[in-house]
Amino acid sequence: MCGICGIVATGDQPAVSDVTAMIGAISHRGPDGSGYLRDHHAVLGHARLAIIDTAGGAQPLCNEDGTVWVVFNGEIFNYVELRHQLRDRGHVFRTASDTEVIVHAWEEWGEGAFTRFNGQWAIALWERNNQRLILSRDRVGICPLYYRHTSGHLAFASEIKALFAEAASPRPSFDPAGLDQVLTYWSAIAPRTVFSGIEQLPPGNYAVFDRDGLRCEPYWQIEFPDRGREANQDLESNAAELRNKLIQATRLRFERSDVSVGAYLSGGLDSSVTTAAIRNFTDSPLATFSIRFADAEFDEGTFQHRMAAALGTEHHEIVISASDVAGVFPEVVRHAESPLLRAAPAPLFLLAGLARESGFKVVVTGEGADEVLGGYDIYREARVRAFIAKDPDSPVRARAVELLYPWMARNPGKAPAFARDFFSQDLDPADPAMSHRPRWNSTSALKSMLSSAIRDQARDSTDGAAVSLPSGSDAWDPLSRAQWLEMTTLLAGYILASQGDRMILGNSVEGRFPFLDPDVVDFANNLPARHKLFGLDEKFILKYAFADLVPEEIRNRHKQPYRAPDAASFFSAEPPGWVAEALAPEQVMACGVFDARQVAGLTAKARLRRGRFGNTDNMRMLAVLSTQLLYQQFIAPSQIAVERPADPLLVIDLVDSEREQDVPASYVRS
């Protein structure tokens, strides 16, 4: 992957120095080189992580006559097939890169190009003849794309910190409504972010900016069939087709690279499937990477070792302690650019560092399987809640909660009370978001910590529900509605951002996600719900389809959600100095997001218990610490240090070339 940025202004000429500062701010996304294009009303910038056509793929790139230019972050995995099609239609290529396919595909098909792409991307296209900018983001939100739009002026970038690097940008401040969303959904929901005036292009959308302003349109949407009208009801043939599609998706992501590709191996089903799929079609050495935890409560090393041994991989692992999490957390928050309610991104940041230190720029991961194939506990919980809702007074139905978690079966006396207290909340079958209501409500408890000023501003600036299911979704299976909510909120906003792109690219590594291949997603969305969640058996069809490649002990182990030590990481024997500084009352008051008195109480409690908290207090402490760090890093400083773009720097100056040579549309490279 890479980083992109740029400024388009319908009046003034954008400053090159602004865009080089923006490139510098995201140079961790592309340390292999950089480049910019200067036109009269546009400057496009690029930070390059060279993966495909490492020699010839430097950006910006253009079409045959230099009328369409592109900067691009991501991969178009089917670029080879698309290039054949475009050559047949007369397009002439100068490089072997996937980037060049984008400009010709745009010329040929317009916005129809995006539905032809199999990949992950944030794209900016500049049409010189029409003086317009086109932005596009991949279907599910693997690659980020932010912008600031004011009258006649649009600045865009892969990360928010690049937008702050524009000299004329307003001083950063928090958006109370964005913070309010984080304290409900775990992330802001596109187009909103937690920073005022900064928006993000929603996944599956493209935008056009020209003299008429900014217009945004979806080119793809998450869709499910009506319940009972799924195309194929046969488990055997559906499992076979899913297997074929997943192997093809994994193969594309493993083979379409000019540098070595490794694989994450968590010890769970999803990464075992993708790694086994790779092993199945290559005899080359395969490197795998795992997180181990010093605390046995979180560690999955046994299963990782068994899978690595079964596949004969060159296995690498990093053992992470609570103090490691605390030590790296400020850097993690700087990359995430959002408050975090969990420390889980920190180990993933360190894991990506291990991959990079081991010489890998690309890793394949199992991310997305839980959303696409019904793997999360929230789906199982929703089904149990629906079961209990049919007769909340039935002691027989109340036992269903024992099926969710092994500890309940071992403590049968506690199960009925737990069922009453948690699973009987918000049991409104008419509520289309019934599956997610308990999570949203329990997360919203954190808002009691907000300062009264932020609470009031959030209430005043919240413009309706951030998440509303599409019309017609009432005919979907309840699991499909839950999947839609999960893919729309947590996947794009948190899993692929704070735990995905930001942690991986923070170490100059690219993540690839076979479970989010569009063919896999479309196929999975059209499966009968029971093939995904079979009773309470999650990802049933995946286990069925890969029974021969993944050992039984991994296929049928109780699902272990990925977790890391949370508040305990920051209140061990010797907390790092930044913790006390971030939580100091004067800092909390200066930030103004949280009520200083409540933060002081929570801090005292954390010190007393060494951070051994329940779920809600864990989230409270993480929210406070990460928000305070964001304030210190982005809002409090009067000036943000300007970093240089990585060398070599490719300069394409269309303005100077016109002036010097008196010919249109020629360009120079230096």
Add this chain to the structure above:
Amino acid sequence: MNDAFIAQLVAEWNAARTRGGDEALEAVCTAIFLEDVFDLTLTDEQLQPAFLTETSALQTALQLQGRD
């Protein structure tokens, strides 16, 4: 929903289950599957091992609720 489809789903379910352990809890598990797939509501009396572990009894339950 015809008999063959019902039989197919019940067979898929039975093939995927590992017997043993708490039979009453197993019956609850089966009931969750059946109620979801066939969109029906069983009575507490029907949420019993003797009823839900027999294919014929399952089909009777479905017939009683007019799902066949």
